[in-house]
Amino acid sequence: MKIVIDDKIPYIHDAVSRLGVEAVYMQGSKIGPADVRDADALIVRTRTRCDESLLGNSRVSFVATATIGYDHIDTEYMKKAGIEWMNCPGCNSSSVAQYLKSVLLLLWRDKGMSPTHTTIGIVGQGHVGTKVAAVAESMGMQVLVCDPPKAEEGAECRYGKFVTLEDIARECDIITFHVPLTRCGKHATYHLAGQDFFDSLQQCPVIINTSRGAVADGNALIDALYNNKVKDAVIDTWENEPDIDLRLLDKAYIATPHIAGYSADGKVNADNMVIEGLCNHFGLDNPGKIMPPELPYNVTAHLKELLECRNPNNEECVNRDIALTLYNPLNDSTNLKKAPDRFEEFRGNYPLRREKW
Ligand SMILES: NC(=O)c1ccc[n+]([C@@H]2O[C@H](COP(=O)([O-])OP(=O)(O)OC[C@H]3O[C@@H](n4cnc5c(N)ncnc54)[C@H](O)[C@@H]3O)[C@@H](O)[C@H]2O)c1
Numbered sequence: 001m002k003i004v005i006d007d008k009i010p011y012i013h014d015a016v017s018r019l020g021v022e023a024v025y026m027q028g029s030k031i032g033p034a035d036v037r038d039a040d041a042l043i044v045r046t047r048t049r050c051d052e053s054l055l056g057n058s059r060v061s062f063v064a065t066a067t068i069g070y071d072h073i074d075t076e077y078m079k080k081a082g083i084e085w086m087n088c089p090g091c092n093s094s095s096v097a098q099y100l101k102s103v104l105l106l107l108w109r110d111k112g113m114s115p116t117h118t119t120i121g122i123v124g125q126g127h128v129g130t131k132v133a134a135v136a137e138s139m140g141m142q143v144l145v146c147d148p149p150k151a152e153e154g155a156e157c158r159y160g161k162f163v164t165l166e167d168i169a170r171e172c173d174i175i176t177f178h179v180p181l182t183r184c185g186k187h188a189t190y191h192l193a194g195q196d197f198f199d200s201l202q203q204c205p206v207i208i209n210t211s212r213g214a215v216a217d218g219n220a221l222i223d224a225l226y227n228n229k230v231k232d233a234v235i236d237t238w239e240n241e242p243d244i245d246l247r248l249l250d251k252a253y254i255a256t257p258h259i260a261g262y263s264a265d266g267k268v269n270a271d272n273m274v275i276e277g278l279c280n281h282f283g284l285d286n287p288g289k290i291m292p293p294e295l296p297y298n299v300t301a302h303l304k305e306l307l308e309c310r311n312p313n314n315e316e317c318v319n320r321d322i323a324l325t326l327y328n329p330l331n332d333s334t335n336l337k338k339a340p341d342r343f344e345e346f347r348g349n350y351p352l353r354r355e356k357w
């Protein structure tokens with residue numbers, strides 16, 4: 001049995017080696033029809049488009065993407081071809097929530113946006129949006145949630161009732177997108193934040209996009225930043241990655257290379273889900289749970305010191321410093337702003353980041 005695996009899926013190698021199968025590791029964007037022709041399974045990230053042109057002449061019967069998003073998988077073709085496929089729902093949702101928490105703390109520290117005077121609009125109440133809403137609520141923000149598909153299903157909104165995107169545009173000081181990228185259907189999200197949306201903003205909000213780049217129209221967002229319809233932008237996901245728009249990079253307060261979900265915890269969750277799916281599909285013995293690496297001693301000691309110096313007068317600052325020591329998106333942003341051509345390199349060699357210590 002042969003598996004082709006994206007070589008930038010961290011922590012998965014040992015578990016795969018214990019499966020006793022042939023494994024070929026390759027750069028995701030380079031995996032082509034000739035590489036998968038005699039393969040039985042494919043484990044990818046967002047960089048491999050899985051469709052008929054890749055899989056049509058192969059014997060692949062199982063495709064797993066070690067990600068939440070699956071807009072790079074042609075699900076219609078998978079169904080037609082009888083290929084089982086899976087993504088990893090929720091795997092790195094806590095990592096994106098950690099990213100958002102640090103962003104909100106930075107907006108408070110550096111831009112004076114006090115949480116108790118801030119209304120945040122969450123667009124999409126799925127795995128990520130739910131956790132982000134909880135973070136914002138715990139900081140004292142007023143939370144509004146827009147999720148028309150969930151509203152139509154009669155799902156419960158924890159924050160009063162679901163509101164419309166127009167309500168969000170009218171009321172919110174921060175607007176953050178957590179929807180899948182979809183190009184058709186009643187609730188398609190391609191350019192959901194387009195010209196009309198930016199024109200309708202009333203509070204000159206901060207716009208945050210950690211979902212998929214094309215959920216926001218980059219040109220319209222840049223215009224809105226120049227015309228002061230938008231106060232600041234925090235961009236993790238970009239149109240046309242890795243060839244990102246340098247005007248948006250320059251204007252964005254925080255600009256990161258699609259790494260909101262890159263905690264080691266999130267990566268390991270995805271690995272464990274993929275290995276389980278693979279073992280179930282092929283009847284293999286599961287080689288056991290993969291664990292994330294520990295933080296180095298100096299980081300752990302520093303965090304311990306911060307906690308020990310906590311007192312009632314500076315508790316807020318200590319908590320903020322702990323969160324920002326664990327993860328500060330400004331570091332990733334500074335690197336990307338200095339060297340945007342290294343977008344994929346920053347992702348592929350991402351340093352160890354943990355959600356807890
Ligand atoms: N930047 C990163 O590293 C990173 C990490 C994880 C996930 N993501 C992306 O974040 C997004 C959200 O992930 P998730 O796990 O929460 O997905 P999810 O499927 O759990 O939730 C998405 C929610 O969006 C809602 N939705 C769909 N269309 C909508 C519309 N037009 N308006 C408002 N709501 C709509 C759905 O009803 C659903 O509740 C995805 O695009 C995913 O690929 C990015």
Ligand SMILES: O=C(O)[C@H](O)[C@H](O)COP(=O)(O)O
Pocket residue numbers: 044045046047066067068069070092258259260261262347
């Ligand atoms: O959808 C997801 O899970 C995230 O966007 C994920 O972090 C993407 O990571 P990639 O596969 O591009 O490394």
